[in-house]
Amino acid sequence: MRIKTWAAMAALFLVSAAPAGADGTGDPAVASVSDGEYADKDGNPTFKIEPDGTVDWYTSVGYIRYTANCMQCHGPDGLGSSFGPSLVDALQTLSYSQFLDTVTNGKKNVSASQDLVMPALGSNPNVMCYIDAIFVYLRARSDGALGRGQPQKNEPKPAGYSKTEDACMG
Numbered sequence: 001m002r003i004k005t006w007a008a009m010a011a012l013f014l015v016s017a018a019p020a021g022a023d024g025t026g027d028p029a030v031a032s033v034s035d036g037e038y039a040d041k042d043g044n045p046t047f048k049i050e051p052d053g054t055v056d057w058y059t060s061v062g063y064i065r066y067t068a069n070c071m072q073c074h075g076p077d078g079l080g081s082s083f084g085p086s087l088v089d090a091l092q093t094l095s096y097s098q099f100l101d102t103v104t105n106g107k108k109n110v111s112a113s114q115d116l117v118m119p120a121l122g123s124n125p126n127v128m129c130y131i132d133a134i135f136v137y138l139r140a141r142s143d144g145a146l147g148r149g150q151p152q153k154n155e156p157k158p159a160g161y162s163k164t165e166d167a168c169m170g
Ligand code: HEC
Pocket: 066, 069, 070, 071, 072, 073, 074, 083, 084, 085, 087, 090, 094, 098, 099, 102, 103, 107, 108, 109, 110, 112, 116, 117, 118, 119, 121, 127, 134
């Protein structure tokens, strides 16, 4: 019993000593912010979630856009379905640029036993005008920083966001 407790404590120590929550894009820690969009030290989009559950604007938009455009294949909360793989898992190894490439150009795994295809969504403004938001939301899910369901509290809409959005949507 005592030995087991020791082993459990040692395991806990190892977990907490590992680099803080790196995913396929790297360390998600916030290093900068521009117009409500947070970025990590490499300039890749990242999430910011307060201890009380308040999420950044992009994470909250990402949830809505993911649910509208990706959920039918990738399942509720990014967890996967019989039509598409879990993106919570995929982002553990996929980088931001690989993510962008796949969403823009699609993907067909020829060796897959099932005939499932990721459609190329590069010309769909409902996806591409919100791609950073979708990524940030999924990154937060993948890093375990955000639970299932719709975030209940979010930061206010950044000044200038609507203008950029309108320009993109045309
Ligand atoms: C019509 C169903 C469908 C829709 C809609 C869809 N996907 Fe996919 N997606 C797939 C399938 C199937 C795969 C697996 C393709 C493969 O591995 O060959 C996939 C793969 C991916 C991958 C690569 C995963 C990996 O491990 O390499 C990413 C990233 C991805 N999808 C993101 C998205 C995002 C973001 C959206 C919404 C904007 C979306 N998908 C909408 C079906 C879909």
